[in-house]
Amino acid sequence: MAKVNDFEQAKDIQYGVGSKQRFPDSANTHYTFPSVDDLLSDADQIAEMVQHHMSYQKPRLLTLRNYFKGNNTTILTGKRRKEEHVADNRATHNFAKYVSQFVQGYMVGIPLKTTYPEETINEKLRDMNRANDADEHNSELILDQSIYGRAYEILYRSQDDQIKFTTLDAVSTFVVYDDTVEMLPIAGIRYMDNQFRDNETIVYVYTAKRIYIFKGNQNLENIKLDREQEHSFDGVPIIEYSNNKFRQGDFEDVLNLIDLYDSAQSDLANYSQDLNDAMLKIVGNLEIDAEEAKDMKEKNILLLRTEANSTGSSIQADAGYIYKQYDVAGSEAYKDRIANDIHMFTATPNMNDENFGGVQSGEAMKYKLFLLEQKRATKERLFKKSLRDRYRLINNIMRVAAEGEFDVNDLTITFTENLPENIAKEMEWFTGAGGRLSNETMLSMLTFIENPLEEIEKIEEEDKNSPLSQPMYDYEVAEQEEVTENE
Incomplete structure (x- = not known):
C-alpha cells in the first residue's frame, strides 16, 4: 500500500494532474485484510x-465537516480578485447544515422505537436505552451519516459494570473488513494525538476478543504495542453505520453548486461595495482647484463652473461615475436556479418555494417529498442493519454476565x-363514521408516549x-368482603 502524504498528490495520481475531481475514490474506500x-x-x-487514512480519507471528512460548519473552503481560500483596491467579500451559505439537519429531523425527529415481545427483556432494553440516552445517540449517528456518509459507535462496559455505547469521531475512525464477499468486520481502529506528549500518536485496535493499544510518533514510525486488554462482547465493538452503498454524504454531490452560489452572492456584494467606491468622471474644462473640490465633497454637492476654450466660447461639462454595469435581475435568476438545483439533487424541500408551504395533509407532503422518502428508505434499512449489530453485541455480553x-x-x-x-381531521372522520379506538392505539399515536x-x-x-375508587360507607366495605368470600 503506497504512502501518500499529500491529498492533492493523491488526486493527481488517481485522475492525472489538473483534475477537477474534488475527492479521489481512495478518499472513501473500505479497508480490507485477509x-x-x-x-x-x-x-x-x-x-x-x-x-493511508490520514492522507487519503481524513481530508475529505474534514472538508465535509467544514461545509457543515459553514466554513466553505473554496470561497474562503485563495484570492478571487486581482486588483488590490476592489472589494473581496467572501459570503458563505450553509446549505450543508440545512440539508443534514433536515434529514436528521425528518428521520428521527420522532425517536425510533425498539421493542421486544418478552416484557422482561423489553424492560431491560428500555432501561439501557434510557441510561445511554439512546434517542439523542441515534440522532447524532443519523447526523454523522448525513455529513460524512458514515458514522461510528463504540460499545463498552463502564466502571460501574453497565453496558454503554457512544459515538466516535468519524474523522479518525474506520473499520477493517475481511476480504470475503460478506465483508465481515475483523477490527475497528481509531487514532488520536496524545495531548500530553507532543509528536505521539495513539492507535486503538478493537478485535472480536481484545483491545490493542499501539503508540508511535506523529508519522507512526517505530510504532509499538503498548498494552492490551480483553472484552466480552464476542464481536468487534466498533460498529459502522453507512449512509448509502457508496458512503456518500447527503450534500457531498452538491458541493460545487454550493461554491457557485457562494461566488454569485459574493460577486453581488462586491458589486454593491465597488459602486459605493466608484470613480468620479468629469468631462470639460473647469475652474476648480483641489480645495474647492474637497469642500464640495464634504457638502455633498458638485458645482461645475466651466472656463472658456481657446476660441472664447463656453463649453459644456458633465460628471458621472464609472462602474461596471451589473445585471441584477439575471443574477437573482441565476442564484435561484442554483438554489433549486441544490434542493433537487439533495431531495430536500425549498422552504422559500411558495408552492411548498400552506396547510397540507401528511399524504400531500409525502408526494412532494417523494425523493426524500426513497432516500429515507435506504438510510433506514442500513441503519437497522447496524442497529441489530449493536443489540447482537449487547446480547452477547448480557449472556456472559448472566443478565438475560x-x-x-x-x-x-x-x-x-x-x-x-x-x-x-382523520379522527373526526373516523368517529363520525361510528369508529372506536382502543386506549392502547390512541396512546401509541402520541409521540411523547414511549x-x-x-x-x-x-x-x-x-x-x-x-x-374516588375507595368505598364511602361501611356497608359498601362489607358488601365487597362478602363478594370476595363467595368468590
Missing part, C-alpha cells in the same frame, strides 16, 4: 493503514417520519389508588 491475525502480525501494517438473553431477530425497530399530519402498555398500567394503578 484476517485479524494477519493484520496484528506486523504493527507496521496497522501504521500504514492509519497513515434474547433473539435479536425478534426485535422490532420502528422509524416514524417526522411529517405534519392532520390527525384531528410504551403505550406501560402507560395504561400506570393509569390503572392511579385509578386503583384514587380516593
